[in-house]
Amino acid sequence: VGCNLSASIDMVPRAVILLRQRMPSVYVTVREGSLESLLPELRTRRLDIIVARTEQSSRSNDLREIILPDEPLVVVAAPDHPxxxxxxxxxxxxxxxxxxIAPPQSPVREGLERIFQLEGIEPLKIDLESVSSLANIHFMQExxxxxxxxxxxxxxxIRAGLASQLSMVLPFVFRPLAAITLRAIENSDVVSTFLMCLKETRTD
Incomplete structure (x- = not known):
C-alpha cells in the first residue's frame, strides 16, 4: 500500500487494521510518499494500490481511480498561537x-495557492516545505x-495537546482522496477487501 500524508495518519492505518481482522494471514507493507514518487512503484507492481489525493499525473488511461469519502482540510497552529x-x-x-506548505505540484499546495489567489492575499513567509506531520508539529511550536x-x-x-484548529472554513478547492490501481490488472481478493475497508473507515 502506498499513501501520502493525507491518508497515512488515519485512513490507511485504520483500513489495514480492518483488513487484518478479516484476513489475518495477509502481509501488509505501507510506504509513504508523494503520488509522483509512488506511481512508478504501482506501475512496476511493487505496490498493489495507492491511497492519495488525485493529481493530473494520476489521470492516465492505465490507472483506475476510486474516489473515497474524504475529510475536509483545516488550518492548524500550535495550541499557544495567538x-x-x-x-x-x-x-x-x-x-x-x-x-x-507541501511541495510544488502537490494537490494540497495547488489548492492552498488557489485560496490565496481567491482571497487576494500574499503570505509574507512561504519558505518551508514539508510533508512530515511530526516535523510540522515541531515547526508550528517553534x-x-x-x-x-x-x-x-x-x-x-489536538487531543494530544500538540495543535489547535483555527476558527475558519476552507473553500472547497482541494482535489479528492482516491484509491488508485492499475486498470489492466483485476483487483485481487485482498485489494478488493482493502477497498471496502477504506470506505468503512469513513462510515464507522
Missing amino acids: LSKKRNVRWKDLEPIPWI LGAVTVMPRNVAQRF
Whole structure:
C-alpha cells in the first residue's frame, strides 16, 4: 500500500487494521510518499494500490481511480498561537504568519495557492516545505507557523495537546482522496477487501 500524508495518519492505518481482522494471514507493507514518487512503484507492481489525493499525473488511461469519502482540510497552529483563541479567523489574519506548505505540484499546495489567489492575499513567509506531520508539529511550536491538514489528522494532534484548529472554513478547492490501481490488472481478493475497508473507515 502506498499513501501520502493525507491518508497515512488515519485512513490507511485504520483500513489495514480492518483488513487484518478479516484476513489475518495477509502481509501488509505501507510506504509513504508523494503520488509522483509512488506511481512508478504501482506501475512496476511493487505496490498493489495507492491511497492519495488525485493529481493530473494520476489521470492516465492505465490507472483506475476510486474516489473515497474524504475529510475536509483545516488550518492548524500550535495550541499557544495567538490566533488559536480568536473567533472567526480571516485569511488576512494569516498573511503575516509563516506557512508550512507541501511541495510544488502537490494537490494540497495547488489548492492552498488557489485560496490565496481567491482571497487576494500574499503570505509574507512561504519558505518551508514539508510533508512530515511530526516535523510540522515541531515547526508550528517553534516558529509560530500554520499549516493545513485533514480534520481527522488534526483532531489526533489536538487531543494530544500538540495543535489547535483555527476558527475558519476552507473553500472547497482541494482535489479528492482516491484509491488508485492499475486498470489492466483485476483487483485481487485482498485489494478488493482493502477497498471496502477504506470506505468503512469513513462510515464507522
